[in-house]
Amino acid sequence: MSNRFFNIFLKIFTSIILLFFLLIGFNGCFTVGPNYKKPETTLPDSWQKDVLQSDPALVPEPVKIKQWWKIFNDPILNQLISEARKGNYDIRIAMARVEEAWAQIGVVSGQRMPQVNAGGTYSRNRLSENNITPGGDIYNQYSSQIGATWEIDLFGRIKRTIKSTKASFEATQELKTDVLISVYAQVARAYITLRTAQARLATSLHNIKSQREIVDLTQTRFKYGLASDLDVAQSEQVLAISAATLPLLRTQINTSIHTLSVLLGKSPGKLKEVLLPRQPIPHLPEKISVGLPLELVRRRPDIRAAERLLAAQTERIGIATSYLYPRFSMTGLFGFLSADATDAFKWSSRTFSVGGALNWNIFSGGSVRSQIMVEDAKTKQALLNYEKTILKALKEVEDTLIAYADGEKRLIALEHSVQVARRTLDLSLTLYKEGLKDFQSTLDAERVLFDAENSLAEAEGITTINLVNLYRALGGGWNPDDTGHPDSTQPSQQKVQKK
Numbered sequence: 001m002s003n004r005f006f007n008i009f010l011k012i013f014t015s016i017i018l019l020f021f022l023l024i025g026f027n028g029c030f031t032v033g034p035n036y037k038k039p040e041t042t043l044p045d046s047w048q049k050d051v052l053q054s055d056p057a058l059v060p061e062p063v064k065i066k067q068w069w070k071i072f073n074d075p076i077l078n079q080l081i082s083e084a085r086k087g088n089y090d091i092r093i094a095m096a097r098v099e100e101a102w103a104q105i106g107v108v109s110g111q112r113m114p115q116v117n118a119g120g121t122y123s124r125n126r127l128s129e130n131n132i133t134p135g136g137d138i139y140n141q142y143s144s145q146i147g148a149t150w151e152i153d154l155f156g157r158i159k160r161t162i163k164s165t166k167a168s169f170e171a172t173q174e175l176k177t178d179v180l181i182s183v184y185a186q187v188a189r190a191y192i193t194l195r196t197a198q199a200r201l202a203t204s205l206h207n208i209k210s211q212r213e214i215v216d217l218t219q220t221r222f223k224y225g226l227a228s229d230l231d232v233a234q235s236e237q238v239l240a241i242s243a244a245t246l247p248l249l250r251t252q253i254n255t256s257i258h259t260l261s262v263l264l265g266k267s268p269g270k271l272k273e274v275l276l277p278r279q280p281i282p283h284l285p286e287k288i289s290v291g292l293p294l295e296l297v298r299r300r301p302d303i304r305a306a307e308r309l310l311a312a313q314t315e316r317i318g319i320a321t322s323y324l325y326p327r328f329s330m331t332g333l334f335g336f337l338s339a340d341a342t343d344a345f346k347w348s349s350r351t352f353s354v355g356g357a358l359n360w361n362i363f364s365g366g367s368v369r370s371q372i373m374v375e376d377a378k379t380k381q382a383l384l385n386y387e388k389t390i391l392k393a394l395k396e397v398e399d400t401l402i403a404y405a406d407g408e409k410r411l412i413a414l415e416h417s418v419q420v421a422r423r424t425l426d427l428s429l430t431l432y433k434e435g436l437k438d439f440q441s442t443l444d445a446e447r448v449l450f451d452a453e454n455s456l457a458e459a460e461g462i463t464t465i466n467l468v469n470l471y472r473a474l475g476g477g478w479n480p481d482d483t484g485h486p487d488s489t490q491p492s493q494q495k496v497q498k499k
Contacts, residue, residue: 044394091180
């Protein structure tokens with residue numbers, strides 16, 4: 001009897017093993033749903049030629065702008081960006097999101113393997129004496145078992161899920177890089193705003209000093225009857241108006257320092273000792289390489305992220321489609337069951353079961369096909385968002401190119417206007433001292449010079465910020481070909497497993 005039982009068990013076990021390897025061979029072979037193909041994009045051959053021709057500094061050469069901020073040759077700016085890379089909270093949050101997305105791959109990848117569980121129970125029981133089958137005896141029950149369940153991914157549901165999760169992880173990496181270069185640009189803009197406010201403050205103080213000398217001159221001339229009381233009042237009015245700009249500029253200096261401190265992950269006043277001493281506005285380079293529009297697709301992280309999100313969403317169509325087909329799984333259990341602790345692990349107390357299951361949602365009122373339509377519509381949205389992101393990137397570059405080129409033209413005009421305004425004030429003041437001109441022309445010349453010098457300092461800062469915006473629009477701040485750059489934050493598999 002025992003030999004017969006053993007032969008039957010051996011046949012069943014052999015059949016299960018054969019079925020196991022057969023299903024492994026077909027595992028994922030019938031993957032349903034569309035396979036992702038990266039969309040082709042049509043981009044202009046070059047940027048607008050009239051813009052490039054209007055500014056000889058802009059040249060369509062290959063762009064090498066991994067560390068574009070170093071073109072300003074400003075050690076303080078270099079140090080600020082280096083510290084921001086390590087301490088900025090937006091960057092640190094983005095890095096944590098990358099770790100989360102990487103760990104999520106491990107979560108879904110585990111579905112491809114058998115799920116094994118072990119457990120044990122003990123209970124002390126008594127059946128009612130008033131039951132249909134009278135009891136009354138108290139007995140113990142000991143059980144321990146190990147079980148396994150394995151879903152056969154015959155139609156690629158799990159495979160598609162893993163591919164979708166990996167694409168989402170890659171999109172998260174690109175979004176982290178986008179945060180990184182955005183923070184670099186924010187630091188540079190805040191720093192340039194600080195230096196611009198300091199330059200404007202210095203210009204205002206210089207003009208106020210000159211205006212005080214003119215006030216002293218009018219008071220002296222009034223004392224000797226060479227000028228009217230109106231001349232004194234008007235000169236004091238111009239001085240007071242100029243002095244009123246100083247608090248606003250000092251406020252801008254302090255708020256810029258606070259902004260930089262927070263961007264570096266420090267308390268607002270932490271950088272005052274370093275940044276309060278006046279430094280010039282970073283100088284503009286003589287040549288700026290702007291590359292070609294086609295380079296944007298591979299350099300801009302937001303475009304790369306949109307493409308990866310499209311890939312992830314495309315895989316979800318296949319996941320939804322897999323629910324039209326049956327799902328196969330295998331189960332097995334082996335354990336011991338006894339009423340006495342001494343028999344708990346005896347071979348005679350063994351219990352086992354093996355089997356398979358098929359689950360096929362034959363009728364669901366059209367919900368499965370509707371879900372496929374939902375995922376298909378989401379994929380169309382992801383494709384449109386990808387194309388929109390490319391257009392937005394092109395617009396940002398074109399806008400910043402125009403802003404920078406026009407800003408340089410404005411700088412040239414303002415530099416000339418300052419020279420003329422200084423000469424005009426000198427001539428007006430000389431003629432006023434000689435009694436050949438009234439004081440009104442001197443007042444007008446003072447106002448024009450003050451406004452011209454203030455506008456020039458402000459325009460220098462704005463043009464430099466426009467260059468920062470151009471590098472940001474070009475995707476500067478990293479090199480997509482350099483997989484080992486210091487900003488790489490892809491977690492290792494060992495780190496994820498350790499968690």
